[in-house]
Amino acid sequence: MTKGPIGVFDSGYGGLTVLKEIAVKLPEYDYIYLGDNARAPYGPRSFETIYQYTLQCVEWFFKQGCPLVILACNTASAKALRSIQQINLPTIDPAKRVLGVIRPTSEIIGKFTHSNKVGVLGTAGTIQSLSYPIEIEKFYPDITVYQQACPMWVPLVENNEYTSEGADYFINKYLQQILSQSNDIDTLLLACTHYPLLIDKIKGFIPANITVLSQGKIVANSLLNYLERHQEIAELCTKNGQSTFYTTDSTEDFDQKASIFYGKPVRSIHLIL
Numbered sequence: 001m002t003k004g005p006i007g008v009f010d011s012g013y014g015g016l017t018v019l020k021e022i023a024v025k026l027p028e029y030d031y032i033y034l035g036d037n038a039r040a041p042y043g044p045r046s047f048e049t050i051y052q053y054t055l056q057c058v059e060w061f062f063k064q065g066c067p068l069v070i071l072a073c074n075t076a077s078a079k080a081l082r083s084i085q086q087i088n089l090p091t092i093d094p095a096k097r098v099l100g101v102i103r104p105t106s107e108i109i110g111k112f113t114h115s116n117k118v119g120v121l122g123t124a125g126t127i128q129s130l131s132y133p134i135e136i137e138k139f140y141p142d143i144t145v146y147q148q149a150c151p152m153w154v155p156l157v158e159n160n161e162y163t164s165e166g167a168d169y170f171i172n173k174y175l176q177q178i179l180s181q182s183n184d185i186d187t188l189l190l191a192c193t194h195y196p197l198l199i200d201k202i203k204g205f206i207p208a209n210i211t212v213l214s215q216g217k218i219v220a221n222s223l224l225n226y227l228e229r230h231q232e233i234a235e236l237c238t239k240n241g242q243s244t245f246y247t248t249d250s251t252e253d254f255d256q257k258a259s260i261f262y263g264k265p266v267r268s269i270h271l272i273l
């Protein structure tokens with residue numbers, strides 16, 4: 001079995017908010033990041049389309065030698081992960097692993113809520129899939145999950161309009177919609193890897209007693225734990241502390257915007273799938 005880097009996937013830039021935290025927690029590993037920017041956003045697309053796009057990207061990671069791929073995208077985790085794990089992995093290579101971001105977040109959410117009322121904000125795809133209510137119920141049957149799709153938030157972030165005054169209207173709109181579902185929501189989960197960029201604005205529109213959770217650190221801690229428990233996978237991951245970035249769209253655009261998400265300069269390579 002050949003060794004290789006850990007693959008980190010998102011439809012665009014959002015997964016960089018996750019890779020950033022993973023690389024802090026596990027700096028010794030090598031990473032390949034792929035943003036499918038040419039086909040983003042995934043949020044409004046059909047199940048079949050998201051599944052096909054994600055599978056194609058996962059197969060590409062495997063060709064690069066990745067033993068483990070993290071879908072650092074809630075939409076892909078909600079719409080494609082289970083099918084890839086159950087239908088594709090057994091035939092492609094049963095020794096490879098693909099993990100998502102919904103389970104690690106659902107596992108830990110009960111530690112943050114006292115009222116047992118949690119709000120989940122995500123893309124239309126993630127919300128319609130009901131993945132969060134289903135997963136959270138498995139770990140915390142007493143928690144009630146309220147959901148709100150925020151279809152304008154990814155475009156605001158992708159178009160670098162998220163700090164503008166115009167963004168305020170849509171940020172506040174979806175927050176009021178979710179908070180109007182229950183007075184007792186004390187935890188709001190940013191269930192889209194693009195949303196951490198909106199966190200300051202979000203906090204400005206909601207009562208101070210509500211905890212706003214983003215997923216980067218949660219997923220990084222969960223991966224650390226996973227690699228400790230699965231030495232056979234950890235041993236297949238190369239450790240030179242290097243990260244390589246690929247985008248399916250313009251590298252100039254990617255490099256310009258990616259640093260906002262990643263917090264460091266990024267030089268990407270163009271990938272034609």
Ligand code: DGL
Pocket residue numbers: 010011012014015040041042043044072073074075076123126154191192193194
């Ligand atoms: N970052 C993706 C997520 O976590 C959504 C972006 C998109 O709609 O493509 O769901």
